[in-house]
Amino acid sequence: MTLYIPGDGFLYRLNPVTKLVFTLCIALVAFGAPGYWTPLLIFAAALLPLAVFTGLTQPYARTLWRILAPLTFFLFLLHGLFNPAGQTVIVSAGPFAVRQEGIAYAGLMTSRLLCALGASLLLVFTTPPAALMRGLAQHGAPAWLTYIIGATLQIIPHMRARAAAITAAQQARGLETTGSLLVRARALLPMVTPLVLSSLVDAEERAVGLEARAFRARRPKSSLVELPDPPAERMARWVCVGCTALLIGVGRWI
Structure with missing residues (x-):
């Protein structure tokens, strides 16, 4: 009873801790890095190709749609109509008015959620919970x-x-x-x-x-199974954390 989908690909062979660090870094960059298009660029250039190469295209797209469709609808509805920062009216009908600033903010939040959720789905689809718990315990x-x-x-x-x-x-x-x-x-x-x-x-x-x-x-505690953690993955984790800190720092500076 998990979301894990058995398979054999690049992501399946990675250490669970490496995938967890990657997911957390992607989520932090999506919400903290500068630029309106940064989350969409990360999703299109990294997350979506990984899902395709791993053979998870259909369940990945289907799950993203089921989760994001209602969230996106309510985000655009609430922020388009009631965002306090809204000034520029696009469409009005009686007491209700859709404002440009609210629509822009809803689009930004949708792109951030798409990026963070896309990284999280890659983690849960390719990692059994027991393996992730064992990897964390080993570290x-x-x-x-x-x-x-x-x-x-x-x-x-x-x-x-x-x-x-x-x-x-x-x-x-x-x-x-x-x-x-x-x-x-x-x-x-x-x-x-x-x-x-x-x-x-x-x-x-x-x-x-x-x-x-x-x-x-x-x-x-001892374990019957020891997950491999090659030096290349350990170095990749530190590089990922460093790049995340750099991007978030640039975002705060700008």
């Missing part, structure tokens, strides 16, 4: 940090699978879950209640399991 990351990252990567597919199981059980008991919007709204409450309760029970079971595995132990 001395705290146990609580590795658990938070791993749980975050698995929460959406885990909740989706649990909701599908609850829906199937409700349908077996005769509850109508398909049809008009009103019918689906009525079926929402019988699904949400067991979903929340089962999530609370699952959280307690995880806590007990973590304690049984000495989660808070401060001694170093």
Whole structure:
């Protein structure tokens, strides 16, 4: 129950920590570097070619569309109509007016979200959460940090699978879950209640399991699998961090 897509490509062979550093640097550059077109340039020149060469074009584009389409709609709607910095009116209808400054800001935020989300999807599509947690542990990351990252990567597919199981059980008991919007709204409450309760029970079971595995132990833990981390990747991580700091510094200076 993860977003990981099995495959064999350049990104799959990289150390998970290298991909995590790359993703964080891309997100920081997208929101901190100067220039309106910088996020779009990064996406078109780096992220999209990586998705194509790795063979993830269809799931990559489909997931981006499903996430960004509603966000983009609400960004342009809210900032186009209600951005306090808006002065130049493009279109007006009664008490509502679409302003140029709000549209420009919504476009900037959309491009930044596209870049950050595109880098994050490459990470989760090509990295099993267990491998990422193991890589962080090998580099001395705290146990609580590795658990938070791993749980975050698995929460959406885990909740989706649990909701599908609850829906199937409700349908077996005769509850109508398909049809008009009103019918689906009525079926929402019988699904949400067991979903929340089962999530609370699952959280307690995880806590007990973590304690049984000495989660808070401060001694170093051994692992049956050691992920390779060649010197070239270690150097690439430092270069990526340095370039990110430089671009953000230039953005602050300008």
